[in-house]
Amino acid sequence: MDKINLLQKIINESKRIVFFGGAGVSTESGIPDFRSANGVYNLKLDRNFSPEELVSHTMYEKYPEEFYDFYKKHLIYPNAKPNFAHKYLARLEQDGKLTAVITQNIDCLHEMAGSKNVLKLHGTVDSNTCVRCGKKYNLEKFLKICETESIPHCPECNGIIKPDVTLYEEAPDPDTFRKAINEISKADTLIIGGTSLIVYPAASLIHYFQGKNLILINKSKTEQDNFVNLAIHESIGEVFKKLK
Numbered sequence: 001m002d003k004i005n006l007l008q009k010i011i012n013e014s015k016r017i018v019f020f021g022g023a024g025v026s027t028e029s030g031i032p033d034f035r036s037a038n039g040v041y042n043l044k045l046d047r048n049f050s051p052e053e054l055v056s057h058t059m060y061e062k063y064p065e066e067f068y069d070f071y072k073k074h075l076i077y078p079n080a081k082p083n084f085a086h087k088y089l090a091r092l093e094q095d096g097k098l099t100a101v102i103t104q105n106i107d108c109l110h111e112m113a114g115s116k117n118v119l120k121l122h123g124t125v126d127s128n129t130c131v132r133c134g135k136k137y138n139l140e141k142f143l144k145i146c147e148t149e150s151i152p153h154c155p156e157c158n159g160i161i162k163p164d165v166t167l168y169e170e171a172p173d174p175d176t177f178r179k180a181i182n183e184i185s186k187a188d189t190l191i192i193g194g195t196s197l198i199v200y201p202a203a204s205l206i207h208y209f210q211g212k213n214l215i216l217i218n219k220s221k222t223e224q225d226n227f228v229n230l231a232i233h234e235s236i237g238e239v240f241k242k243l244k
Contacts, residue, residue: 003232004242010189010213017098018187019089024194026105028083028237040074056168064151072146076125086113088240100183104202106165119180121172121202123165132159181208189213193236196222
């Protein structure tokens with residue numbers, strides 16, 4: 001049996017599937033990943049900081065203009081649309097097969113595709129909070145404020161509006177992390193897609209899986225390939241297009 005047919009058989013027989021995804025899920029929607037040759041971390045910047053430095057809490061605190069300029073240019077893609085992978089996962093949930101999508105991505109493409117139970121380990125660009133008064137701003141309002149300010153300030157109290165994304169040097173939201181552990185520990189099938197599993201603590205979540213089928217779908221090989229039941233080295237969207 002070839003790998004696609006085996007994956008189809010596993011999905012058909014599963015009752016509690018959890019999907020754990022990374023940047024490779026959104027690249028087919030035009031959102032670059034971080035570590036590939038064309039990824040965000042390999043951008044050639046005309047500035048004194050590396051891309052990785054620019055998405056750190058230190059940069060947000062000490063060099064907010066540099067931080068917000070990079071964040072707005074390279075981490076927000078308001079015109080991106082869900083691709084086949086997002087839509088297929090939403091359909092699996094609607095069919096009662098998939099119980100949760102756990103994602104390292106900060107976009108909202110899973111929700112746009114129709115997924116309901118989406119656990120976002122690194123936060124979301126669609127939520128932004130005033131650090132002074134706590135007022136929330138969605139992405140549209142945040143970008144509107146950014147049109148006239150290099151550092152966005154709250155119209156209510158003039159506090160800085162901080163994106164609700166997990167920056168380097170910040171810990172993931174513990175409640176979201178606990179929910180992800182709970183979903184994975186109850187799954188009979190865990191499909192990992194579009195991630196090389198090198199970002200911690202997110203990558204540690206797979207150790208909580210106690211089910212039968214551990215599947216990895218990623219364009220390139222990973223260090224985890226030898227520990228899964230099925231490894232497929234193709235883009236996640238192309239794999240899902242071959243399924244029913």
